Amino acid sequence: MTRIADLPTPCVLISRRVLESNLQAMAERCQRLGVRLRPHIKTHNLPEIAQRQLHAGAGGVTVATPQEAALAARHGVRDIFVAREVVDRVxxxxxxxxxxSVHLITAVDSVDGAEALAAVAAAREMPMAVRLEVDTGGRRCGVATLEALTALARRVLALPALRLEGIFTHEGHVYGAADHQDLIRQATAAVQALGAMGAGLRAAGVPCGEVSVGSSPSAKTATDFRGVTEVRPGNYVFNDGMQVANGTARLEDCALTVIATVISRPAPDRAVLNVGSKLLGSDRGKNASDTGGYGLLIEPERQVLTRLYEEHGVIDAANGLRVGQRVRLLPTHACIVANLARTVALVDDQGGVIEVWSNRRYA
Ligand SMILES: Cc1ncc(COP(=O)(O)O)c(C=O)c1O
Known part of the structure; x- marks a missing residue:
């Protein structure tokens, strides 16, 4: 068996034990809450993990792009929600x-978008299922008022090529909460707001079957899921520095880590690693999710990666590291690392590599 110690650095590891425990914990929470789990697989884009999520009880997956949908379908996923508006004809x-070949649902938040989708669906004689996006505070996509939502829903109902399946939101603004208590408050408010939108639509005579919310911190902490049928957390499979910072995960709940090598000790307080933004990205999180750096050294001891170049990572308050030493890092944003890495290694607790998975984006 290949050993972690034999892999070239930087390399991305996924702990099988932690991954499986995270999958189980979320599946059990959703079961307790009485909501369907439709994980966002842009976090990893790995069919190997998607299959484990489905096996653990997920009822379909979420993706962001048509390419991700095609990848999931090629690997046997049969129920896919593309939770980002698609409007370009190609x-x-x-x-x-x-x-x-699959049950595909797409996102709509405008009449123009609905009409563009309806036109191609009608041309191919393939009715398409849609969910309308609601803005519950993130100020990204989505309609923000019940009046606008009802008006959009009525326009969609008038397009025979579209089937209105429900509504959804991505309450990603909770990552910017001031602290953990504020995060719970904001998450609960967003989830309640979408539940209320669903009820409002039905009261206006518009059918609204699915009411879908989605973010890892809110799936873990919101306290009221009444009126919600589905949750779409993504990051929970790995967790990362942002989830540790905002109090929704502990270090030991983080499945994805990076092994790097100390390549320079140019000053007593400075150490430089052979990993930079080309693998780690450059997220630091914000407010409650702010990690204070671009990654956290967790082995041999906690130290913060304070600066990043493309292929260099700098620790400006370094302690006890020597040139040539291998260290383990917790990334600030695991989804970016999984996206940028060409391969990831599934590992056991004894230093062994169980399998190496390829990032199909680079296939
Ligand atoms: C539409 C949508 N749903 C769900 C998620 C999952 O959220 P998280 O990354 O917090 O798990 C995201 C993340 O960006 C998203 O954009």
Whole structure:
């Protein structure tokens, strides 16, 4: 068996034990809450993990792009929600190609978007399921008022090529909460707001089956899921520095770590690693999720990666590191690392590599 010690650095490791425990914990929480779990697999884009999520009880997956949908469909996923608006004609046809073989749902937040989708769906005689996006505070996509939502829903209902399945939101603004208590408050408020939108739509005579919320911190902490049918956490499979900073995960709940090598000790207080933004990205989080750096050294001891270059990572208050030493890092944002890495190694607790998975984006 290959050993972690034999892998070239920087390399990305996924602890099988922690991954499986995270999958189990979220599946059990959703079961307790009485909501369907439809994990966002852009976190990893690895069919190997998607299959484990489905096995653990997920009822379908979420993706962000037609390409991710095609990848999931190629690997046997049969129920896919593309939770980002698709309006370009080329992308729309790519979506329809995927929809030939799976139950595919797409996101709509405008009349223009609905009409663009309806036009290609009608041309191919393939009715498409849609969910309308609601802005519950993130100020990204989505309609923000019940009036606007009802008006959009009525326009969608008038398009025979579209089937209105429900509504969804991504309450990602909770990452910017001031502290953990504020995060719980904001998460609960966003989830309640979407539940209320669903009820409001139905009261206006518009059918609204699915009410879907999605973010890892809110899935873990919101205290009221009434009126919600589905949650779409993504990051929870790995967890990362942001989730530790905002109090929704402990260090030992983090499945994805990076092994790097100390390549320079140019000053007593400075150590430089052979990993930079080309693998770690450059997220630091914000407010409650702010990690204070671009990654956290967790072995041999906690130290913060304070500066990043493309292929260098600098620790400006270094302690006890020597040139040539291998260290282990917790990334600030694991989804970015999984996206940028060409391969990731599934590892056991004894230093062994169980399997190496390829990032299909680079296939
Ligand atoms: C639409 C949508 N749903 C769900 C998620 C999952 O959220 P998280 O990364 O907090 O797990 C995201 C993340 O960006 C998203 O954009």
């Amino acid at each position: 992308d729309l046809y790519a979506l329809l190609d995927v929809a030939r």
